[in-house]
Amino acid sequence: MKERKRIVHLLIGPLLFGLFTALLPHGVFTTFESRAAIGTIMWMAYWWVTGPVDYAVTAFLPIALNAIFQMTDMSVVISNYADETILLLLGASIISVMWENTGLDKRIAITFLRLIGSSLRIQLVFWFVLSAVLSAVLPNAVVCATITPIAIAMLKYIGMDDIKTNKTASKILLTIAYATGLGGLASPLGGAMNLVTVEYIQQITGEEYMYSSWVVRFLPIMLILVLVNILFMIRDVKKTEMLGGSREYFVAKYKELPPMSYEEKIALVLFVLATVLAFTRQLYQSILPGLKPAYVFIICAIVSFLLTNKNGERIMVWKNVQGKIIWGLMYIFAGGLAAGTLINKSGAAEALGECISKLDMKGGFITVFVILAVTLLMSDVTSNTATAAVAMPLVISITQGCGLNPIPYIYVASVGVNLSYMLPTSIRAIPVGYGLSPKYMFKEGWKITLLVLAVMSVACALLLKYWPAFSSV
Structure with a gap:
C-alpha cells in the first residue's frame, strides 16, 4: 500500500469514530458511552478491511479508546484478552508448530490430497461438510481451531504460503469459517448461544426443552442454508480448477x-x-x-516441550517455537470479543433493542426480516453468545407485546445469532x-449476508405460516 493511501485510511478510522460518536441520534443512543462504543466498532471495522496497520494492532483499539473515553469498566475489556478461547488457540498453534518441526504437516497434507483429490470444488464441499458436521455437536471455536491448521498444512504443501493474496487458499479458509458457524445451528450442542436460547424457551414454557x-425444527433451515452456502462458495469455481497435481500424483507422492x-x-x-x-x-x-477444551490444548502444548527424540534432544x-506461533490470531480474536463487550456494557445494544421494540411489528414476513437483519448484524460485531443474550429477551418482549407466539420468532432469531460473515470477529478471527485478508472476508461477506437474509426471510416466513411444528416446542 502506498504511503499516501495508507495515511488516508489511518485518518478515516478515527474520523469515523468521531462522526458516529457525535452524530448518532441522541434520542436513541442517549449516553456518550453507547455512541462511542459504536464508533469504536466502525473504526476497527474500517481498519480491518482496509489494513493500514497490522490486524492485530487494530485489535487493541478497545483498550486504548476505553482508557481515554471510559465506555465501561476496563477490567471487563481486558479480560477478553485472556479469554479461555485465547488459550485454546495458543495451544492449537503450538501443536501446529510441532507438526512443522517433525514433518507431520507434510504427511497430513499429502494424505488429505490423496483422499480428497485436488478438484477445488470437491475440496470446498469436503471442508464445508466436515466443519459443519463437527460443529453441530461441538463448540464452533474448537472445530475451527482444529480444522484450520489441517487445511493450512495442505495449502502450504502445494505452495500456497501467502494466503492473503491467493484466492483459492482464501476460499478454503473462508469455507471452514462459514461452515463452523452454520453447523452450530443444527443442534443446541453447537455452542453456548444455543444453550442461552434453550434456557429462554424453557422459561417461557415452564418445561424441559428436548434437544x-x-x-x-431446524432441519429444513439447515438443508437450505447448506445448499445456499456451498453454491455461493463454488459459484465462480470452474469444474476443471485444481489445487495442484492429479489424485494419482498425490497417491504416488x-x-x-x-x-x-x-x-x-x-x-x-x-x-x-x-x-x-x-x-x-x-x-x-x-x-x-475444570478440564475444558481450552485447558486440554494448553496441557498438551506443555507436554510437547517435555518430550525428547530418540537422541535425547x-x-x-x-526459543525456536515462539517465532512460529501465530500471535496475531489470538489478538484479533480477543479484539473482536473486546469490541462486543463495549457494545454490550456501554448500553449500545440495549439502546438498539429499545429502538427496535418501538417498531410497529405485527408478525409475519416483516417481523421475520427485521429479527434476522438485526441478529445477523449484531453477531458480526459481537460474539454469538452475547448476541443471543441480548436478542432473545428482546424478541420475546416484542412478540408477546404484540400478542404473538414467541417460539417461532425465537427460532428465527437463532438463525441470525448463529450466522455471521463479514468481520473478523468471533471464530472468523481464526x-x-x-493469513486470510479481512478485506476479502468483507467483500464476500456482505454478498452472502444479503443472500442469506433474503432466502431465510422467505423460508422462515413460509415455515411460520405453513408448518405448525415450527411454532411449537
Missing part, C-alpha cells in the same frame, strides 16, 4: 513417504489426544469439571490469523 425438537518417525507419532498423538478430549468433554465433565524448544 431432538431443535434438530427437527504418498507412497514415496518414509515410514512415520517417532517424532511424528508423538506430534500426532498429542493432537489426536487434545482433539478427542475436547470433543468428548461430556464423558468426563462430572469427574474433571528436546523436540520443542520455546482464518484471518492464519
Whole structure:
C-alpha cells in the first residue's frame, strides 16, 4: 500500500469514530458511552478491511479508546484478552508448530490430497461438510481451531504460503469459517448461544426443552442454508480448477513417504489426544469439571516441550517455537470479543433493542426480516453468545407485546445469532490469523449476508405460516 493511501485510511478510522460518536441520534443512543462504543466498532471495522496497520494492532483499539473515553469498566475489556478461547488457540498453534518441526504437516497434507483429490470444488464441499458436521455437536471455536491448521498444512504443501493474496487458499479458509458457524445451528450442542436460547424457551414454557425438537425444527433451515452456502462458495469455481497435481500424483507422492518417525507419532498423538478430549468433554465433565477444551490444548502444548527424540534432544524448544506461533490470531480474536463487550456494557445494544421494540411489528414476513437483519448484524460485531443474550429477551418482549407466539420468532432469531460473515470477529478471527485478508472476508461477506437474509426471510416466513411444528416446542 502506498504511503499516501495508507495515511488516508489511518485518518478515516478515527474520523469515523468521531462522526458516529457525535452524530448518532441522541434520542436513541442517549449516553456518550453507547455512541462511542459504536464508533469504536466502525473504526476497527474500517481498519480491518482496509489494513493500514497490522490486524492485530487494530485489535487493541478497545483498550486504548476505553482508557481515554471510559465506555465501561476496563477490567471487563481486558479480560477478553485472556479469554479461555485465547488459550485454546495458543495451544492449537503450538501443536501446529510441532507438526512443522517433525514433518507431520507434510504427511497430513499429502494424505488429505490423496483422499480428497485436488478438484477445488470437491475440496470446498469436503471442508464445508466436515466443519459443519463437527460443529453441530461441538463448540464452533474448537472445530475451527482444529480444522484450520489441517487445511493450512495442505495449502502450504502445494505452495500456497501467502494466503492473503491467493484466492483459492482464501476460499478454503473462508469455507471452514462459514461452515463452523452454520453447523452450530443444527443442534443446541453447537455452542453456548444455543444453550442461552434453550434456557429462554424453557422459561417461557415452564418445561424441559428436548434437544431432538431443535434438530427437527431446524432441519429444513439447515438443508437450505447448506445448499445456499456451498453454491455461493463454488459459484465462480470452474469444474476443471485444481489445487495442484492429479489424485494419482498425490497417491504416488504418498507412497514415496518414509515410514512415520517417532517424532511424528508423538506430534500426532498429542493432537489426536487434545482433539478427542475436547470433543468428548461430556464423558468426563462430572469427574474433571475444570478440564475444558481450552485447558486440554494448553496441557498438551506443555507436554510437547517435555518430550525428547530418540537422541535425547528436546523436540520443542520455546526459543525456536515462539517465532512460529501465530500471535496475531489470538489478538484479533480477543479484539473482536473486546469490541462486543463495549457494545454490550456501554448500553449500545440495549439502546438498539429499545429502538427496535418501538417498531410497529405485527408478525409475519416483516417481523421475520427485521429479527434476522438485526441478529445477523449484531453477531458480526459481537460474539454469538452475547448476541443471543441480548436478542432473545428482546424478541420475546416484542412478540408477546404484540400478542404473538414467541417460539417461532425465537427460532428465527437463532438463525441470525448463529450466522455471521463479514468481520473478523468471533471464530472468523481464526482464518484471518492464519493469513486470510479481512478485506476479502468483507467483500464476500456482505454478498452472502444479503443472500442469506433474503432466502431465510422467505423460508422462515413460509415455515411460520405453513408448518405448525415450527411454532411449537
